[in-house]
Amino acid sequence: MKENIRQIRRSRLSQAKMYNGYIMTDKRYLRMKLLRNSFLLGAILIVFAGSGCRSGGVSTFHVRQDMDFSFIKRVAVLPLDNLTNERFAGDIVRQMVISELLATGLVDVVVPGEVVAAVDKLGTRSISSLTADQIKSLGSTLKVQAFILGSVEKFGETRIGNTTAPEISITLMMADASSGSIIWSATRTTGGASFMARHFGARSDTMSESVLKVVREALNTLMKY
Amino acid sequence: MISKAKSTRDVLLSLVSTFVAFLLLTPLISGCTGAMKYYTRPEFSVSSLKRIAVLPLENYSTDGYAGEKIRKAVITEMLSRGVDVIEPGEITRALNELKVQSRSSLSVKELQGMQKMLGVDAVLTGSVESFGMSTGISATYPEVSIHLVLLDAGSGTILWSVWRTSGGANFWTRHFGAEGASLSETARKVVKGAIDTLF
Numbered sequence: 076m077k078e079n080i081r082q083i084r085r086s087r088l089s090q091a092k093m094y095n096g097y098i099m100t101d102k103r104y105l106r107m108k109l110l111r112n113s114f115l116l117g118a119i120l121i122v123f124a125g126s127g128c129r130s131g132g133v134s135t136f137h138v139r140q141d142m143d144f145s146f147i148k149r150v151a152v153l154p155l156d157n158l159t160n161e162r163f164a165g166d167i168v169r170q171m172v173i174s175e176l177l178a179t180g181l182v183d184v185v186v187p188g189e190v191v192a193a194v195d196k197l198g199t200r201s202i203s204s205l206t207a208d209q210i211k212s213l214g215s216t217l218k219v220q221a222f223i224l225g226s227v228e229k230f231g232e233t234r235i236g237n238t239t240a241p242e243i244s245i246t247l248m249m250a251d252a253s254s255g256s257i258i259w260s261a262t263r264t265t266g267g268a269s270f271m272a273r274h275f276g277a278r279s280d281t282m283s284e285s286v287l288k289v290v291r292e293a294l295n296t297l298m299k300y
Numbered sequence: 301m302i303s304k305a306k307s308t309r310d311v312l313l314s315l316v317s318t319f320v321a322f323l324l325l326t327p328l329i330s331g332c333t334g335a336m337k338y339y340t341r342p343e344f345s346v347s348s349l350k351r352i353a354v355l356p357l358e359n360y361s362t363d364g365y366a367g368e369k370i371r372k373a374v375i376t377e378m379l380s381r382g383v384d385v386i387e388p389g390e391i392t393r394a395l396n397e398l399k400v401q402s403r404s405s406l407s408v409k410e411l412q413g414m415q416k417m418l419g420v421d422a423v424l425t426g427s428v429e430s431f432g433m434s435t436g437i438s439a440t441y442p443e444v445s446i447h448l449v450l451l452d453a454g455s456g457t458i459l460w461s462v463w464r465t466s467g468g469a470n471f472w473t474r475h476f477g478a479e480g481a482s483l484s485e486t487a488r489k490v491v492k493g494a495i496d497t498l499f
Contacts, residue, residue, distance in 0.1 A: 107311050114315050163360035167429045170447045174463035178337030186456050188405035239435070283430050283445035283465040
């Protein structure tokens with residue numbers, strides 16, 4: 076019996092070859108190779124499925140194709156409409172838009188106080204419903220080529236399963252100060268924790284980081300032009 | 301025989317370690333929030349800054365005193381960099397005399413009035429977007445986000461603008477419950493990080 080086992084082992088060893096420094100039979104080598112490849116494939120799939128850089132948000136934008144954006148050197152960011160229950164959502168997003176616009180270095184932004192003073196002088200009731208004439212008038216007062224206006228539709232934590240994550244939805248528009256018409260608009264929504272954050276405790280974005288991401292992604296659609 | 305057994309075990313071990321390394325690395329690399337950007341007017345030099353006024357910051361956080369806390373940290377940080385900062389009481393007096401309605405968003409005329417009254421080169425204003433403890437999926441962490449803007453007192457143009465946030469809990473806090481920085485430490489760090497971009 077022992078002799079039989081020895082013979083079997085000897086015959087197997089005689090079939091064995093060196094693979095990457097390991098002694099294995101062809102069959103075992105192929106099986107190990109398959110196992111290794113499937114492990115790697117699985118890991119890569121998990122990384123892609125759950126990476127923090129997922130394109131989970133929803134974005135739609137419109138740019139007037141006949142418009143030359145290079146003439147816009149100075150813009151004013153109007154107070155955004157706050158359609159959320161968060162009291163300062165509009166102000167927070169507005170500050171972020173100003174900061175990001177300045178950081179691009181492409182345009183100069185009017186001091187927020189100056190915008191408030193000009194709007195007050197105009198005597199308008201609602202900043203969200205400016206007429207083309209009012210936009211033109213504001214444009215000449217503030218010496219800007221365009222206005223950024225818009226709204227914050229969602230700003231808060233949302234619950235998905237047993238986890239909560241920031242959910243933000245904004246709409247930004249650019250109005251031409253000389254004609255009062257809308258030349259760019261973008262809606263960007265983001266929300267929910269990533270797969271890795273939910274299941275493996277990966278780092279998920281804070282509220283502020285989510286706002287930054289949403290604003291940056293919305294403005295990026297404009298910066299291409 | 302021993303060699304064969306050892307080789308199989310080695311291969312399996314290397315496979316498992318590769319997979320574990322992937323799982324460990326993924327949380328570290330994920331959460332790709334872009335880098336914090338800031339703006340400095342090209343023709344502006346910080347060396348020309350001798351005396352500034354730090355206005356009360358707009359407070360959008362749930363902490364009623366967050367604006368004042370960050371303002372004090374900003375004043376301390378500016379003073380430590382050799383910039384003369386006007387005493388906050390003097391600023392309040394000037395704002396009252398100028399009959400400024402919104403203390404955080406001054407018009408050019410009001411800025412010029414402040415320049416005359418206080419003899420400042422620039423005015424630092426801004427807002428506190430978040431200041432408090434936030435709850436993540438597996439950890440509680442301090443979250444501080446600020447936006448600072450430096451305005452030229454004469455022309456009212458924006459000389460420097462920065463938005464900065466502390467971010468969420470780090471890897472060790474999330475997975476091993478390690479003690480992270482306190483809210484005050486985080487606030488100091490955020491203010492310092494923001495002011496660093498100016499100097």
